[in-house]
Amino acid sequence: MHLFEARGVTKRFGGLTALHAVDFAVDRGISSIIGPNGAGKTTLFNIFTGLYSADEGTVTFRDRSILGRRPDQITALGICRTFQNIRLFANMTAIENVLVGMNSRIALGLWDVLSHSPGFRRTETAVAARALALLERVGLQANANDVARNLPYGDRRRLELARALASEPALLLLDEPTAGMTQGEAGALMRLLRGLVADLGLAIILIEHNMRVVMEVSDWVTVLDHGERIAEGAPREVQENPRVIEAYLGTRSPGRRRA
Amino acid sequence: MIQSLLAVALTGVSAFAVAVYPRSVLVFLLFQGSILFAYRARIPDWLRWSLLAAALLVLMPAIGYYNGYYLEVATQVGIFVALALGLNIVVGLAGLLDLGYVAFFAVGAYSWAIVGSPHANVIFGGESFPLAGGWFYLFLLVGLGVAALTGVLLGLPVLRLHGDYLAVVTLGFGEVIRVLANNLDKPINFTNGPKGITPISRPPTPLGLPYGEYFYFLALLIVIVVVLVNRRLENSHIGRAWEAIREDELAARAMGVPLVRMKLMAFACGASFAGIMGVLFSAKQIFINPESFTFLESIGVLAMVILGGMGSIPGAILGATVVTVLNLQVLKGFSLWLNELKNAGVTVLGYSLADLPTQFEPAKYERMVFGIILVLMMIYRPQGIFPARRRQREMTQ
Numbered sequence: 001m002h003l004f005e006a007r008g009v010t011k012r013f014g015g016l017t018a019l020h021a022v023d024f025a026v027d028r029g030i031s032s033i034i035g036p037n038g039a040g041k042t043t044l045f046n047i048f049t050g051l052y053s054a055d056e057g058t059v060t061f062r063d064r065s066i067l068g069r070r071p072d073q074i075t076a077l078g079i080c081r082t083f084q085n086i087r088l089f090a091n092m093t094a095i096e097n098v099l100v101g102m103n104s105r106i107a108l109g110l111w112d113v114l115s116h117s118p119g120f121r122r123t124e125t126a127v128a129a130r131a132l133a134l135l136e137r138v139g140l141q142a143n144a145n146d147v148a149r150n151l152p153y154g155d156r157r158r159l160e161l162a163r164a165l166a167s168e169p170a171l172l173l174l175d176e177p178t179a180g181m182t183q184g185e186a187g188a189l190m191r192l193l194r195g196l197v198a199d200l201g202l203a204i205i206l207i208e209h210n211m212r213v214v215m216e217v218s219d220w221v222t223v224l225d226h227g228e229r230i231a232e233g234a235p236r237e238v239q240e241n242p243r244v245i246e247a248y249l250g251t252r253s254p255g256r257r258r259a
Numbered sequence: 260m261i262q263s264l265l266a267v268a269l270t271g272v273s274a275f276a277v278a279v280y281p282r283s284v285l286v287f288l289l290f291q292g293s294i295l296f297a298y299r300a301r302i303p304d305w306l307r308w309s310l311l312a313a314a315l316l317v318l319m320p321a322i323g324y325y326n327g328y329y330l331e332v333a334t335q336v337g338i339f340v341a342l343a344l345g346l347n348i349v350v351g352l353a354g355l356l357d358l359g360y361v362a363f364f365a366v367g368a369y370s371w372a373i374v375g376s377p378h379a380n381v382i383f384g385g386e387s388f389p390l391a392g393g394w395f396y397l398f399l400l401v402g403l404g405v406a407a408l409t410g411v412l413l414g415l416p417v418l419r420l421h422g423d424y425l426a427v428v429t430l431g432f433g434e435v436i437r438v439l440a441n442n443l444d445k446p447i448n449f450t451n452g453p454k455g456i457t458p459i460s461r462p463p464t465p466l467g468l469p470y471g472e473y474f475y476f477l478a479l480l481i482v483i484v485v486v487l488v489n490r491r492l493e494n495s496h497i498g499r500a501w502e503a504i505r506e507d508e509l510a511a512r513a514m515g516v517p518l519v520r521m522k523l524m525a526f527a528c529g530a531s532f533a534g535i536m537g538v539l540f541s542a543k544q545i546f547i548n549p550e551s552f553t554f555l556e557s558i559g560v561l562a563m564v565i566l567g568g569m570g571s572i573p574g575a576i577l578g579a580t581v582v583t584v585l586n587l588q589v590l591k592g593f594s595l596w597l598n599e600l601k602n603a604g605v606t607v608l609g610y611s612l613a614d615l616p617t618q619f620e621p622a623k624y625e626r627m628v629f630g631i632i633l634v635l636m637m638i639y640r641p642q643g644i645f646p647a648r649r650r651q652r653e654m655t656q
Binding site: 105 | 488492495499500502503506509511512513514515516517518524
């Protein structure tokens with residue numbers, strides 16, 4: 001039994017088959033999904049987090065099917081994500097963003113809020129402290145009360161990570177977390193992710209285009225092309241796989257060479 | 260220090276002036292202004308709150324003794340403040356544009372009007388209605404509950420809708436409720452149609468308080484509760500979830516916000532405030548008919564929220580006050596004054612005011628003046644008078 005396992009996941013948009021019978025499994029550590037643009041990587045994430053439904057296949061997390069569950073239920077089960085094109089709550093402060101991420105861990109009803117019950121007071125203090133700790137973890141403790149959209153780009157990426165961590169996930173899905181970052185920033189983020197895996201026992205799935213990052217940090221790499229899994233394995237094996245090289249660089253056509 | 264003295268003096272003098280000149284609208288406006296000043300001035304908090312308490316709990320009822328109409332205005336302001344605060348949750352916090360909000364007010368009003376009047380005998384038969392006035396207190400809660408339920412019923416079919424589409428459906432919903440009230444006199448006479456329901460029972464007042472004062476205090480009490488509820492919701496995980504939905508629905512879902520529950524809760528909370536005020540309204544008016552619940556009322560409440568500043572509690576309060584006072588007092592007062600000049604035969608630059616056609620009466624320009632104010636606000640201060648922190652950020656990007 002794997003922590004997270006997808007089997008034969010197929011997704012069609014009209015006549016286009018975005019994903020075709022994709023298998024995927026994660027237990028611990030960092031797994032990367034790579035592939036050319038349009039390979040179906042983000043579609044896979046959207047299925048894993050309940051934003052899309054799959055046409056065929058099964059997806060299980062801790063032996064429970066997550067297909068057909070709502071996004072918030074999946075988050076409550078312990079899967080959370082970030083987005084390729086940062087989707088913070090732009091007009092809320094950094095700490096408020098993180099607090100929203102904790103929503104699925106707050107078991108209070110309307111009455112607790114209206115009566116300010118002891119449970120409410122305890123919870124509010126606890127979540128505020130935890131939100132600050134998470135901001136500190138990603139290095140944004142000084143920006144807790146800054147409005148999200150005023151933060152520099154790299155900080156926004158890290159805030160999104162903190163917000164995702166707020167739901168106490170066992171599996172974290174990161175969609176191009178280093179996009180737009182300098183090599184130095186990307187390196188720092190990867191050290192952060194490594195630390196999270198070591199301290200919290202998190203499993204992480206990365207979608208990444210930055211090959212240096214992928215090869216350095218991944219325990220396992222899966223390659224998608226045109227909605228199909230064409231290779232998987234340790235970074236080194238995948239790098240040398242002829243099908244992968246072909247997908248990325250194309251094939252040499254003898255005819256064209258002559259011309 | 261100067262501001263403290265000024266605030267105390269302004270409140271005291273203006274209240275005294277109202278007692279001396281009970282018919283001058285200007286003096287009453289000054290009194291209202293002094294309340295606003297006390298709220299905004301840089302003075303110690305204990306002084307601020309004692310001034311506001313004195314003005315609202317002692318001076319205002321005392322003013323009502325000299326001019327009962329002012330108390331009526333204050334009660335109306337209270338009713339609309341609660342409506343604006345309710346709509347503020349739906350539109351300001353959760354970002355769900357609702358153009359049929361007054362429907363919930365109607366539902367609350369009819370829930371007491373039907374059983375609190377002999378009309379219920381027509382529906383249920385027998386002679387057991389109207390219910391005794393004491394039931395009114397229970398029906399404050401019943402009206403709240405029925406309105407909240409109606410809010411959920413409206414919420415369910417519109418869960419998938421956003422923006423313009425949501426606005427159109429809620430607009431339709433508001434009209435459906437009004438048309439129902441208008442036509443449900445056949446085959447079973449529930450609402451007595453356009454003729455309306457009367458007489459509606461009033462509760463016995465404690466301490467032999469006159470009804471003017473009684474409804475003023477009750478409206479004030481409900482407003483205080485509503486403000487408290489609003490604040491507590493805003494500063495909780497529920498309020499944060501609503502704001503997250505407004506900012507980015509998809510991200511909110513992915514971060515664990517249960518979208519359906521939160522949206523329905525926003526509709527229900529917003530509607531419940533209108534419901535409880537509807538019950539009070541029907542008892543205060545003794546008579547209600549569908550005319551009180553038109554689309555323009557919904558737009559009016561929305562304008563209060565926008566004018567004050569969406570998502571802001573002080574904004575909704577101020578917006579409701581400004582619009583209500585403008586409607587009930589400023590232009591009407593101006594018309595009255597002009598009429599007095601006419602009757603006195605005053606001439607301006609050789610033109611006798613008595614020849615002025617009645618079409619030029621300022622009270623007839625109510626909607627136009629209101630419209631111009633809204634247009635100017637949207638151009639020069641789109642975030643509203645007292646913008647919420649967050650809205651201010653949106654507008655200054």
